[in-house]
Amino acid sequence: MSRLQLRLGLxxxxxxxxxxxxxxxxxxxxxxxxxxxxxLRPPExxxxxxxxxxxxxxxxxxLVGAQSCLVVGVISVGIATLLGVPAGIVTAQLPKAxxxxxxxxxxxxxxxPALLLAILLAGVFGGGTVTAMVAIGLAAxxxxxxxxxxxxxxxxxxxxxxxxxxxxxSRLTIARTHVLPNIAPLVGVQASxxxxxxxxxxAALSYLGLGTQPPTPSWGSMLKDAQSVWxxxxxxxxxxxxxxxxxxxxxNLLGDGLRDLLDPKLREVT
Numbered sequence: 597m598s599r600l601q602l603r604l605g606l607x608x609x610x611x612x613x614x615x616x617x618x619x620x621x622x623x624x625x626x627x628x629x630x631x632x633x634x635x636l637r638p639p640e641x642x643x644x645x646x647x648x649x650x651x652x653x654x655x656x657x658x659l660v661g662a663q664s665c666l667v668v669g670v671i672s673v674g675i676a677t678l679l680g681v682p683a684g685i686v687t688a689q690l691p692k693a694x695x696x697x698x699x700x701x702x703x704x705x706x707x708x709p710a711l712l713l714a715i716l717l718a719g720v721f722g723g724g725t726v727t728a729m730v731a732i733g734l735a736a737x738x739x740x741x742x743x744x745x746x747x748x749x750x751x752x753x754x755x756x757x758x759x760x761x762x763x764x765x766s767r768l769t770i771a772r773t774h775v776l777p778n779i780a781p782l783v784g785v786q787a788s789x790x791x792x793x794x795x796x797x798x799a800a801l802s803y804l805g806l807g808t809q810p811p812t813p814s815w816g817s818m819l820k821d822a823q824s825v826w827x828x829x830x831x832x833x834x835x836x837x838x839x840x841x842x843x844x845x846x847x848n849l850l851g852d853g854l855r856d857l858l859d860p861k862l863r864e865v866t
Contacts, residue, residue, distance in 0.1 A: 602853025605788075608846025616666045619659035627656040628811045636829045645835050648818070649825050654832070657813040658839055664814040665843060668729050668798040668807075669791045675733025676740050676790060681783055683737070684744025685771050688752060699745070702738040710735030710797050714806050723806040732797045736790045743786045747779030781858040788851035792844045799840050815840050 624642065625631055629652070637647040645654040687698045714731035721727055748771075751757060757774050765773075801807035802816025810817060815836040822832035 599853065599857070601849045602857060605846050605848070605850030605853050608842050609850055612662050612665065612843045612846065615659050615662035619656075619663055623653075623656040623659050625653035625656045627652065627660040627813050636825060636832070638829075639831065646829075646831060648821060648832060649829075654818075654835055657818060658815070658835060661813045661815045661818060661836065661839065662843075664725065664802075664808045664812065665795050665798065668725060668732065669794040669847075671729040672732035672736065672794045672797075673787050673790050675730065676736035677783065677787060679733075680737040680740025681744045681776075681779075684741040684746075685748045685775055685779075687741065688745045688748035688775075689767050689771070695745075699742070702741050706738035706742075708735065711800060711804075714797075714801050718806045723801075723809065725808050725812075728798050728801045728807040731801070732794045735797075736793065739790065740783065740786060743782050744779055747782045748775045751775045751778045781854070785851050785855045785858070788847050788854060792847035792851070795840065795843050795847070799836075 619627075624644075625633075631647075631651055631653065633643060633647045633651045633653065635647060635649055635651045637643055637651075639646045643653050643655070645658065648654055648657070683698075687695050690698065710732050713735055714728060717727045717731050718724075751774060752770075757770060760770055760774060798807050798814070799816035799819065802814040803820045805820070807816055808814035818836040819833055819840075822829075822836070825832055
């Protein structure tokens with residue numbers, strides 16, 4: 597079952613990546629500006645998914661929207677990883693009292709919603725893709741701290757780390773040569789799950805007008821545009837909704853499959 601999840605997740609993630617890559621070089625029609633097509637045209641050739649309320653090709657906008665999805669996911673997960681993993685490793689090497697203080701602060705930070713943080717940042721710096729990426733990345737940092745600290749504590753209690761300490765290895769050397777390679781699978785699984793969360797958060801922020809700004813397409817802003825024509829043309833909301841659902845499902849399945857594959861305790865015995 598775990599390998600089926602992994603394969604299905606890889607297929608869905610690859611589909612999103614192909615959409616984004618193809619849209620860099622080619623789209624059937626201009627995804628940003630109006631065309632000569634009628635507004636709210638139903639799915640028919642040459643507009644295979646129809647047109648939106650401004651006469652733009654929906655399929656072209658879905659392809660370009662995949663770029664925003666992946667860029668926001670990659671940058672936000674990168675921010676969370678670069679800040680959270682080193683902090684988690686350092687926290688694991690602190691004295692118990694200091695480590696507990698850091699973890700309680702992490703609990704408080706984890707209770708702070710990403711959407712609220714994005715609203716605060718948008719009020720200071722203005723809404724946009726950069727604001728969304730920073731807000732989502734900072735909101736995910738506590739999760740990476742917890743994952744990295746838990747994995748580091750397990751590694752630091754092992755015999756080979758005790759042997760390295762007895763040989764005079766510094767904490768930095770132990771972290772670089774022993775801790776980081778052993779917790780990399782845990783971090784990879786968390787990154788995949790966080791990527792799915794980032795896609796949802798970016799869609800929500802774009803829907804609220806705090807994410808990717810028009811005329812650049814994003815799946816969240818497409819849902820927002822579809823709201824005003826829902827009763828007359830419900831398919832306008834169906835297509836970006838399906839795209840978001842498949843992308844989130846793909847990264848979640850990928851994370852679950854990697855967890856089952858890399859964790860010996862969860863690996864199926866065949």
